[in-house]
Amino acid sequence: MPVSLTYLGIDPGLTATGWGVIGISGSRLTHIANGTITSNARLSLAERLVQIEAGLVQVIHEHAPDAAAVEQAFVARDASAALKLGQARAIALLVSARAGLAVAEYAPNHVKKSVVGAGHADKSQIRLMVEMLLPGAKAGSEHAADALALAICHAHSGSANERIAAALLRAGAGR
Template identity: 55%
Template sequence: MNIRAIRIIGIDPGLRNVGWGLIEVEGSRLVYIGCGSIQTRADLSLAERLAQIHRGLTALIEAHRPHEAAVEETFVNRDPQSALKLGQARGIALAAPALLGLPVAEYAANVVKKTIVGVGHAEKAQIAMMVKMLLPTSPAASPDAADALAVAITHAQHRLARARGAA
């Protein structure tokens, strides 16, 4: 790997499925590394499901050695109990990379959509299509994986814009 290349893991938090996507960035060039989702078993307790998420993210980060992480902020307008559980899963998604020493950025869903598609209210299918265009070798088989790749791309674009602004 070129020393100037930065590896980013994007994380789309959820309690059932945590999407993850890995890209490498050199300048404005994006390279697909991998993607998938960590699935938790619904028959487990909340604590056990959160532990599964933590173990899964930790294993991914240790195996792929990203330099930075980006996590999507979740927006839930359902019942308060679901929102609380999702918030706990999001806490794990933030803490796991931070505990391994990675800087962690957060992006609102509408910022991700606007960065990837050009509008802040894009549909999941539009996001998946644009991720496939930006990363042609990506299978992005699940919506969670496509969303996580979109988060990683968003972070890459925003860090590039900040670097240009600082120059």
């Protein structure tokens, strides 16, 4: 029986950061949990980043994933929005790395192509395919659906060596 692994997908955003955790056993994917971390727009940027950090720390603590997949930033027309997204991404990368997770990054079009089959799929297509690939899963938001799609993409893209290393680490840690 193949060793089960868990992957955390993170769709970073300053207002809403989606997260999704899936299990992988051989070629079988299962939904574990998903959600959205929101930050209070009335707070300072630094305080909002702390809210995102605390939420991700809690998710990692509760679900103990073996690896994380974070969406790469896309070039936005609004430079200020792009910088804020970059800061939220930095929090996602930092929290994951501090937890000792292997972290992969995927471009939005790569995720869409991996999950839907088309690099320019819309949000409704992503949600539909996520829920088809993970029976019983109901994404709580578009951000959570995107995060689950990231985890699925990583499950499809992750190298065999990474899976073996994660399984060995997990077995050694007694999880």
